Amino acid sequence: MGARGRCGGGAAGPVGVDRVVAxxxxxxxxVAAASRxxxxxxxxxxGRRPLLARFPGAPEVVRRVALRRATARAAVPGAQxxxxxxxxxxxxxxxxxxxxxxPGVVLGSPHGAAVHLAAALGVPWLPAGFEVTVDWPGGAADDPLAAMAYGSRVVAPLLAxxxxxxxxxVHDPAxxxxxCGSTVALTVRWRRLPDAYRxxxxxxxxxxxxxxxLRDARTWPVLDPGEGHSFQVGGPASGLDPGDFLPHGASIGRLLRAAGADLGRWDPPSANAPDGHCEYAVExxxxxxxxxWARGVGSPLHRVLYPRPxxxxxxxxxxxxxxxxxxxxTGDRCVVECGRLLDPAQVIRAGLVPYWCESATARAVAGVEWWLAGSEPFSSVDVLPEPPGLRSPALAGLPQWLAVASFGRRRRMVDRTAARGYPVTPVxxxxxxxxLRGQPYDLPSPAPLRAVDVLAELRDGGLPQGLLIC
Incomplete structure (x- = not known):
């Protein structure tokens, strides 16, 4: 981005990144929601429908094959x-x-509430990394050792x-x-402040x-030989525990069968790996x-670490x-968003209180249940469950989502379209x-928050939640 001084104009964005960033x-x-x-x-x-939303009416075996092919075509070739x-x-x-x-910036781990915070402050949100999906010819979902070897090979030139x-x-069948058998999932994290960010x-x-x-402080077993490429099987966003991905785990057999894979071949190389920061951490x-940088220009840097989303x-x-x-x-109407189903602009226009669930897992949904149970009641609770596109023993069932909506005193709504295709048809x-456009608007919107007030309120309300602000 070319600069002409502190607030000069910039050139149009580059092209060609569309395929790189998953x-x-x-x-x-x-990023798209924050910038809008x-x-x-x-x-x-x-309006892009996720790949896992495709071929909904096909038999499961046919659908798996079609999805593998479609994902491989959309992925970055390993040689590139x-x-x-x-x-x-x-x-x-x-x-x-x-x-x-x-008047500031929010930077760090991907989290929907971070984007809502940036929108309320009137500032950008910048991610600390990005995800890349790479084609894996001849791959197998039940062979994480081969996935790790292939991933190490294709990223070596990049790291050099x-x-x-x-x-x-991350090799995550959940x-x-x-x-997992046609592509490998890579999270590229910046070790230094990129020139464009600077x-x-x-x-x-x-x-x-x-x-x-804002830093995600969760840990997970990670194989890290110290060469710039690290590897993990599963992840905390799956709603499962590391032990669930071991050969004797309670869930792995079901997950592999759903992926058309064989538990007998499953031998995760990270079974005895030490805990490290998860894939969403900040380097x-x-x-x-x-x-x-902040010290050099006289800007205060505030860190917010969260132990769980x-x-x-x-x-x-x-x-x-x-x-x-x-x-x-009133601050009396709540919307529970999930995953990619969010819209910070509409939330502010309608005067809603947003709670963001990282995923549709039972563990994530239990988090919002506990929060609602301990909060002053809301007159309305609208719920947007994101169908993940596959089945998993860790997912919340629709009754659990309905229980979330039941905290509304007058209005209790689980979106019917999302519920109709749940959990196999993403929207x-x-x-x-x-x-959210159907919600009554509550205009004018409040004046943007000030960072000093945000930090004071996060310290006041976030410390009991386990937030560390420093």
Whole structure:
């Protein structure tokens, strides 16, 4: 992004990144939603149906084969991973935001509540990494050892060419099903502050404005030989525990059968791996680089670490309620979003209190149940369950989603379209927009939050949730 001073104009965003950043990845959707909120737009144009939504009427065996082929066609060829340009991806991210000055920035792990927080502050959200799906010819969902070897081979040229990144590979049949056998999932994390981010911070952020770094502090067994490529089987977003992915685990047999794979071949190489930060973590070197940049320009850097996504979701939802009430609104209507089904612009226009569930797992949904049970009652609770596109023993059933909606005093609604295809037929992000457009607007919107107030309220309401603010 070219700069002409502190708030100068910038060139149009680059092309060619569209295939590199996984189209169905959470981070990609969050950047799109955050940038639209700053333009005063909703997510009505985000109509891409996830790959797992395709071929819904086909027999399961036929559907698995068709999905594997479709995913492989959309993935990055393994031979091209070595020329992947992470700096170009960073330019693509910042170029999505309107060319004006901002009173701060939110940066870090992918989390829907982080995007709602950025929208309330009127600032951009910048991810600490991005997801890439790579074609795996001849792969097998039940052979994580081969997946690790293939992933190590294809990322070696990238790591040799760009020491500023690290790559976490995740082999998760609970989240990806049969797709684990045709592609490998990589999370590329920046080890240093990308040049595009540095220029953006230096030209688009008001001098001295605060920087909020939000970090996912969850851990998971990780094989990390220290060469820039690390590997994990499963992940905390699956709603399962690490032991569930072992050969004798209670869930792995069912997951592999659903993926058309064989439990007899399952031998995860990370069975005895030590715990490390999960795939959504922020690289320590990136945090150090951001701290050095902030110190150099006189901007305060504030870190918010959350032990589980529900803690940040609850703290931001409470913050929204207080924000709305200070603006003279009721703060009495709640929307429970899930995964990619969110729209921060519509939430603010309607004066809603948003609680974001990372996924449709029973564990994630239990988090919102506990929060609602301990909150002052809401007059209405609307629920947007995201069908993940496959079945898993960790998923919440529709009765659990209905129990969430039942906390509404007058209005209790689980979106029928999402529920009708649950859990095997995902819907696009714009479906959340269509649902939220049906909510009565509560205008004018409150004045943007100030970072100093956000930090005070997160300390007040987030500490009991386990948030660490420093």
């Amino acid at each position: 189209r169905d990845s959470l981070g990609r959707v969050l 909120a700053l333009r005063g737009e909703d997510c009505a144009d985000l 991973v070595g020329v992947l340009d992470a700096d170009r991806v960073a330019r693509w991210v910042v170029d999505q935001y309107p060319a004006r000055c901002y 060419a760009d020491p500023g990144v690290r790559v976490r590979q 989240a990806r099903g049969a797709l 220029r953006f911070l230096g030209t688009r952020i008001v001098p001295g404005a605060p920087v909020l770094l 320590p070197d990136l945090e150090a680089g951001l701290r050095d 529900a803690a940040l979701s609850a703290a931001v939802a409470d913050l929204y309620r207080r924000w709305l009430r200070r603006a003279g609104k 696009p992000t714009r479906h959340a927009t269509a649902v």
